[in-house]
Amino acid sequence: MDTKELLKKVRKIEIKTRRLSDHIFSGEYHTSFKGRGMTFSEVRQYQFGDDVRAIDWNVTARYNEPFVKVFEEERELTMMLMVDVSGSESFGSKNQFKDEIVTEIAATMAFSATQNNDKIGLVLFSDQIELYIPPKKGKSHVLRIIRELIEFKPKSNKTDIAQALKFLSSVQKKKAIVFLISDFMAPDYEFVLKIASKKHDITGIRVYDPREEKLPNLGMVPMLDAETGEQRLVNTGSKSVRTDYEKYYHDKVKYFKETFSKCGAGVVNTRVDESYVTKLLGYFKSRT
Numbered sequence: 001m002d003t004k005e006l007l008k009k010v011r012k013i014e015i016k017t018r019r020l021s022d023h024i025f026s027g028e029y030h031t032s033f034k035g036r037g038m039t040f041s042e043v044r045q046y047q048f049g050d051d052v053r054a055i056d057w058n059v060t061a062r063y064n065e066p067f068v069k070v071f072e073e074e075r076e077l078t079m080m081l082m083v084d085v086s087g088s089e090s091f092g093s094k095n096q097f098k099d100e101i102v103t104e105i106a107a108t109m110a111f112s113a114t115q116n117n118d119k120i121g122l123v124l125f126s127d128q129i130e131l132y133i134p135p136k137k138g139k140s141h142v143l144r145i146i147r148e149l150i151e152f153k154p155k156s157n158k159t160d161i162a163q164a165l166k167f168l169s170s171v172q173k174k175k176a177i178v179f180l181i182s183d184f185m186a187p188d189y190e191f192v193l194k195i196a197s198k199k200h201d202i203t204g205i206r207v208y209d210p211r212e213e214k215l216p217n218l219g220m221v222p223m224l225d226a227e228t229g230e231q232r233l234v235n236t237g238s239k240s241v242r243t244d245y246e247k248y249y250h251d252k253v254k255y256f257k258e259t260f261s262k263c264g265a266g267v268v269n270t271r272v273d274e275s276y277v278t279k280l281l282g283y284f285k286s287r288t
Helices: 003-032 057-063 098-115 139-151 161-171 190-199 239-262 276-287
Strands: 037-045 067-074 078-084 119-125 129-136 177-182 201-208 220-224 231-235 266-271
Touching: 003 098, 003 139, 003 276, 057 067, 078 098, 078 129, 078 161, 098 119, 098 139, 098 177, 098 201, 098 276, 119 139, 119 161, 129 139, 129 161, 161 177, 161 190, 190 201, 190 239, 201 239, 201 276, 239 266, 266 276
Parallel strands: 078 119, 078 177, 177 201, 201 266
Antiparallel strands: 037 067, 119 129, 220 231
């Protein structure tokens, strides 16, 4: 992709996702994810109903009437976007590929965080860490993240969510808001998720295509595994082949939902032909 085409794509995504974050998500994001604590703001005269524990006795003694301390939430947070860039994310049977939806979701979250003056970091992963951008603030930083999401070419096509979560724990020492975006067609990440979710506020966003849920009966079909690169003939006319595939797929989905819920992490499921806006807003509202 040449520079002109890349900039055009970045601008298109910026316009769409910034409008969403400005008018819809920034307020919901602010109320859904709390700051690190409360900081002193000012003192004011005591009013009926105020908590007596908030009385500032030094100021009260000086003016001979009660004053209370006013605190406000310390808002600054760090958002980490962890995005699966393995081969299966390039799949799409409708109007958009999964990786295009993933990019829009990540950009919307990033602009929402920027609206709240939060830092945003990015981890692109396959079965290894493909790219790490440390958390920073600002529009230019967000635009860099969008550029990487659009044009980055991973070294590997496989997926290892456990490896990505281990990396998160090693580089992000303070609590962060974490959005892990993937199709979650990967096994064995419960143990590391349990550890990471004790420190961080983690939400798994599963992006999937409806055509992945079951194999159509098309007879003998050459198929390419996007993650392994292996190509072979598959007899989709066989009922047992279709049944085994559906079981494999639904077992992975069940593992994702149950594991994230068990570890106290959030869960969002959105199909490529659905409105991710509706899904995310519903999730934010449920948190509040």
